[in-house]
Every structure is written in C-alpha cells, then in structure tokens.
Amino acid sequence: MKNKYINKADGTKELYLYGDVLSDWEAEWQDVCGVTGGVSTKTVREVLQDSPDAELTIHINSDGGDVSAGIAIANLIRSRAGKTVGVVDGWAASIASVIFMACDELHMPENTFLMVHKPSAYVGYGDAADLRAYADTLDAMQEGIEKNYQARAAEGVTADDIHQDVEAETWYTAEEAAKKYTISVDPLQAQMVACSTRNFAHMPLTVKALKAELAAPKKEEKVNPVQHFDKEKAYISAVLKKGELLR
Template sequence: MKKGHEKFYEFKKSNEEMTDLYIYGDITSYKWDESDVGAYDFLKELNDVDTDNLTVHINSYGGSVSEGLAIHNMIKEFKGNVTTVCDSFACSIASVIFMAGKERVMHKGSLLMIHHAWTWASGNAKDLRKQADDLDKITEPSIVIYEKNSNLSRDEIVELMDNETWITAEEALEMGFATSIKEDDDAQQSINEMYLNHQVMLNKDLEKELNEVKEALKLEKAKNEEPLTGWNAFFNTKK
C-alpha cells in the first residue's frame, strides 16, 4: 500500500480553549501523491480549528518559500490568539512562520537562522542575472516580516541575512524577534508530546491497514466456502 510523504505539521486539540500545531520537518510543496500535503491541505485543517487559542510549535530547517509565506499569512489571519514557540530550530522560512505569533516564545536551548532565498540556476548570463533579480524580490517579503516583528532597521536585517546568521534565544529577545524565553524543560516536554502524538497516528494507520487485511481475508474465506450447486456439486463430491 503506497504512502505519501510524512506530513510536516500536525494539529492537536488540547482542550476547549487551546489547539496545538506542530510544524516539525521540511516545509514542502511537492505533491507526488494524493496523500502528500502542502499549504492548501494546511488551510483546510486550520479552518477546522474551533478554539480561541492556537500555539504553533516549530522545529524545522525551513523549505519552500512559497509554502512558508502562505502558512505565515494563514496563521496571521487566524481568528483567535496565536503564540509561536521555537522548540529547537526555526531556520530559513520556518523563522518567518515563527514571526506569525503575537507572542513569540524561544526556549532557552533553541535557535533561529535567517538568510536570503536561494535556488539552483542554469542558462546564459542574461538568464542568471534575471534569476538574481528574481531572488531579491522573493526575499523581500521575509525582510518586511522580520522588520515588522523586531526592533532592527532594514539595513541591520539585510546584513544578518547576508551572513546567514544563527540567533540564540537571548539575541532573539534583544532584537525583538522573540517576546519571551522559556526554560529547556518545557522544550523537552513539547518534543515528548510530539513524539507521542506521532506514535498514536502511526498506530491508528497500522490498525486501519490491519482491519482492511482482515476484511479481505474474510471475504476470500467466504468465497471459498460458498456451497456448490448443479454439475459443480456433482463433480466436486468428495468420496
């Protein structure tokens, strides 16, 4: 049975007031199979959230700029209160998603990383110059988002991105990227919860597949036990 790529996110309703969203993994837009996921699938699940509060836990090296910007904007438009939490790494476009929170929490042992958009390119000199100009425009929304959610100037942000800068929790708080810092024990608890949630989802998938196999075996057995009639019964009579 073919499976799609693992989802890089998971929603979990904690109680009547709170839903937790875990973005753990590479943010991708590739859909080779119907079960693969992207921003459109994310939006459908986000629209089903019926609590007033959403906490977004992030541990990701980043990924697709288009998908990440879409997810950032969707979270920004969430009807309730949004808190983003960097559980470990929020790199590249994942750091932009981190900026979607009204409250932005860094665990003491976590890191942000910001840089310019990059890509692979081929072609003649004219093609490559155009690609460089396009990358500047693709990077622009991230610069605007960082500037809006920090106390840094545009020039300071661009310099950090030029240097592909890793940012500690303390530095993120000082720069305004984060609004508060939590201790590491809370980060471990969040990671443990994510692991348990993932195992529950795997067990549900295995249980579903097992039930499908059992049903198929029952049908095959019933087919083999159908009573013989007419000439079939005559020629298949046991002695």
Template sequence: MMKKFWNWIKNDDGRTLYLDGVIAEESWFGDEVTPKQFKSELMNDKGDITIWINSPGGDVFAAAQIYNMLMDYQGDVTVKIDGIAASAASVIAMAGTEVLMSPVAMMMIHNTMTVAIGDSNEMHKASEMLSEVKESIINAYEIKTGIARKNISQLMDAESWFNAKKAVELGFADGLLFDAVDREDNGTVAVMFSRAAVTNSLLTKLIPPRPENKTPIEQLEKRLSLLAH
C-alpha cells in the same frame, strides 16, 4: 495519501499545530490542494492556537502562505520553538502574536536560494527574483523586530544564527519557555554567530599570512635552516 509536514492536535488546552521537519517536503508551490487543505484545517475551528516549530526550513513560498494565513487568523497565535526554526521556518515564526523559544533552541535567518538553468538573461532573472523574495522576507522580520531593513539584510547575508536569548534581545522572539525568563539568572548567554564569520576565521587559521619582503628562495632557506636545528 499526501505526506504532510504539519499536524493539528486538539485537547483541553485548545488547538496545537506541530510543524516538524522540512516545510513542504513533498509539494506546496504550485499546488492548490495543499494550501487549501492547510487553510481548511486552520479555519476548521476558532480560538487561540499554539504552534510548535522544529524545522530546518524549506519552501519559502509555502512559508509565505502559512505566514499570511496565520497573520489573518482571528485569534492569538503563540509560537513555541523547541528545537530549530531556520530559514523558511523562521518566517513562519514571525506570525506569532507571541514567540517563545526553549533555552536550548536556535533560530537562523539567511538569503534565499534557488537553482537556475539557462543563459545570462535567465541567470539575471533568477537573481532579480531572489532579490525580490529577500525583500518580502525582510518585511516579515521588520514587522516583528522593528530592526532597520539594512541591518536585517546584513544579518541575512551573513547567515546569522541566534540562541534563544539573542533572538529575544533582537526582537525575533518575545521570551523563553519554561518560565526561564522570570528567573534572575537562567544561565543562558546571548549568542549570535554567522557562517561568513566562522568561515573567514577558519581560513585565517588554515592559511597562514604570507611573509613580507621575502622571496620564495629566502623562505625555503629559512625552513631548511629550522629543519637543520
């Protein structure tokens, strides 16, 4: 039996789709059965749907197909992020008619990655492919947020993480869950940070700047002088 990364639940409130864990954990890209089964389950009924997302991401091509299916769906799609919507999962979230995040949820966007083996020509082809995939992802982010493509590209380059309030501020989400958005002060601070900035900050602290105009001998003499005291 195929291990699915999605699960549909039907109740009095309508249909709810749960996306938990890695997107396309077993197979999706190049697998005709899996996309067809997802689409069959999606189109099995009508009406508005709710999607709960808690995923670190996964196969970008699987995410692209799910995004397309949801965008084409005849009905409102409410996305609710209760944990994390990172990487490919953030692309799926962009298909929401309304995107809501828990005050303690996180969203992350970054550049696409792949594994390539071969000569310089193969490496060049892989690089070109990644660039095109990035542009396609930017399309989804741009449609949802209205942010300039150049700025989105820079956010992806930096591997940017947003808390719920920052995601709303930038347009990646529309509001907060649990009616927190209606409160005068919900205690949530808008925060964004990037892996590149954090790495550079740590390196600056771990590797002290080199003293100017001092030879290695002078530096050693200074250290010995300090030890003597």
C-alpha cells in the same frame, strides 16, 4: 515526525510543524514516494480552517524549504482570526523563521535557535537572461522576507541591522533572538529533535551534532539504500526540471 494537530480540553489547539516546508507539488510527490512529514500550504490551510477563532499554539522545528509555500503559510497564519502563539521546539531556520514570526506571540525555550539568511534557488536549466531573472526574483523575495523580520524587530533594531544578519546567515540563540526581535525566552528546556539532514554554512555545532546523532541508523534498523530509488530519482529529476525556488 509527522505533523500533529491536537484539540485540547480547554478549547485551545496545538499544531506541530516539523520538517521541510514543501510546495503542494512536492508534498504530492512525497506521498507517491511513501515519505511522511513536511509542512505544505494545503495541510496548514486545512488546519487553520478548523475553529478559526480558537487560540492556536504552533510548534515549529524546521530547516525551512520552499520560499513561496512558506510565505503563503505565514500569510495564512497572520490572517487567522484567533490568537496564534509561535513556539520554537528546536530551530526555526530560513523560511520557517518567517512562519514563526507570523504568529501573534513568539516564544523560544532557551536552548533553541532561530536562523535568517538569503533565499536561494535550485536552477535546473536556463540561459543568461533566465539566470538574471532568477537573481532579480531572489532579491525581491529577500526584500519581502526582511520586511517580515522588521515588523517584529525589537526597539532600537534597524532595517540595516536585520539586513546585515540576513546577508551573513545568522543563527541566533534564544537569548540573542530576543535582543533583535519581540520574542520571549522561556526557561523550560525543549526536547530538540532533528527535522532533516540538511546543513547550512554557519550551522551551530550543537545543531549539527544533533542532526548527525538522530539521522544515524539504529542497530536494529535494516538500511536498504536502493529502496524507492526509481520513485525518488523521478522526483528529484522533476524538481530540477521545474526549477522551483526552494531553500
């Protein structure tokens, strides 16, 4: 789904952040490949600059993505003058959970999920010193990410509680998330939609099944496995060579 920005009649705004969190560089490559969707720092910044004092509801359905881009987006949301209301429409996983928690008010319909885990990196090349430096960077990023969660922790939840959840890759139901963080559980059922085909080690079966169902080609669709192959191959090669910190 392509991200949507809606101006409502009552003066409030709605922003839908669906799909992978992308660096601006990745987003540019996706444009070259003709791929729609995804969330980039540039597009979010442009939206937040419109009516900065108005109340903005941010709907999130994302597996996460580029750590640096996600942190930048969270900081943009946090520094906005107007009130922001975060709503999980399916799941907010990985760095998307940090974006969600940057909102002033947090809501999860009772059939949605929140996931926290350790950041990881795709390393295309490097010697032992390079790999140690990557590990140090990931540790520093994890510490910063956990501070974001700690700022929204429910009463009685310690920094160590959150650290253990991050270390283990924890998927919370809405009810479980509300016990750890200052999140309101809404009785209304969100209509969940798949945001990508990426899988995680401890992903709930409900999420896996939905991804598989919505990712399957429809009968009337013609699937061309070599479509845009050259562009996609160049994009993947460039990402690996760049060695960006991603999911």
